[in-house]
Amino acid sequence: MTVGPPAVTRGAGTGEPPGNPPPTGATPQGHPTHPTPRRGTTPPRHPPRKEDTPMRYACPTPGCPTTAPTRTTRCEQCTRRNSRAHKITLVCGPPCSGKNTWVAKHAQPGDLIVDLDALYTAVNANPTRTDHDQPAALTPFAFDARDAITNRLLHGDHNLRAAWIIHSAPEAATRAEWKQRGANIVMITADQDTLTHRAQVQRPNQWGEHIQDWHRRYTLGHVDRTVTTG
Structure with a gap:
């Protein structure tokens, strides 16, 4: 009868307790891993930090509800309207x-x-x-x-x-x-x-x-x- 190679018990020679699975996010050798997104999916995007969001100000045109990039410039719609005016x-x-x-x-x-x-x-x-x-x-x-x-x-x-x-x-x-x-x-x-x-x-x-x-x-x-x- 042919005898195969002996079974290796997890933890033998590695210092790990026998039978314990590797830590989450790590290979059996202990190196960190990054989850690979499934094909056809987009990796999750973190929301922008507050300091990365540009400041917006109320449009100086009376009655306009939109915002503008500075306190003194009109919004894009009012700028186009003003050029026509x-x-x-x-x-x-x-x-x-x-x-x-x-x-x-x-x-x-x-x-x-x-x-x-x-x-x-x-x-x-x-x-x-x-x-x-x-x-x-x-x-x-x-x-x-x-x-x-x-x-x-x-x-x-x-x-x-x-x-x-x-x-x-x-x-x-x-x-x-x-x-x-x-x-x-x-x-x-x-x-x-x-x-x-x-x-x-x-x-x-x-x-x-x-x-x-x-x-x-x-x-x-x-x-x-x-x-x-x-």
């Missing part, structure tokens, strides 16, 4: 000052003009544009149309050469809001007698009251350019 000109001033006439001289084909009077005409079944007819029933629709166009202009992608916003904007806060967006502010004005005369000749009777109301509401604020007509 530099193509925008807010043309403000009292009624009958000549805002539409000034824009017509400077705008080019394909430019966007946001004019509340034009929107009233667009939604009116029988408009009388020369009288600046503004039926009260159409007011919410005209305002909603203006707000929708403005929102698309500021927040959507577009390839406009320029946009012109015709808005009386007597309050400095309104002009400051557009300036914060990067728009250029142009104030069109005329003396009181010229405004009143134009209203009497070109507009309905209530336009004289609109002119007085604009001057009552007017507050000083930033203007990039002032144009006097008349």
Whole structure:
């Protein structure tokens, strides 16, 4: 009968107690091992340490909920929006000052003009544009149309050469809001007698009251350019 080699008992000649398995993470010779990930799996990744996470700050644009890399820089979305806003000109001033006439001289084909009077005409079944007819029933629709166009202009992608916003904007806060967006502010004005005369000749009777109301509401604020007509 053939006799095989003698069985080796664990621990014999190694100094280990017989029958004890090797320590976890070590070979029988005592060397540390690294678990090999299964094929097709990704080794676990440790979360970044707090000191490795870049600091973020609130975007300085009013009302923006996103964060920015520094305290003084805008977030990426507001930066893109601000670059588009530099193509925008807010043309403000009292009624009958000549805002539409000034824009017509400077705008080019394909430019966007946001004019509340034009929107009233667009939604009116029988408009009388020369009288600046503004039926009260159409007011919410005209305002909603203006707000929708403005929102698309500021927040959507577009390839406009320029946009012109015709808005009386007597309050400095309104002009400051557009300036914060990067728009250029142009104030069109005329003396009181010229405004009143134009209203009497070109507009309905209530336009004289609109002119007085604009001057009552007017507050000083930033203007990039002032144009006097008349």
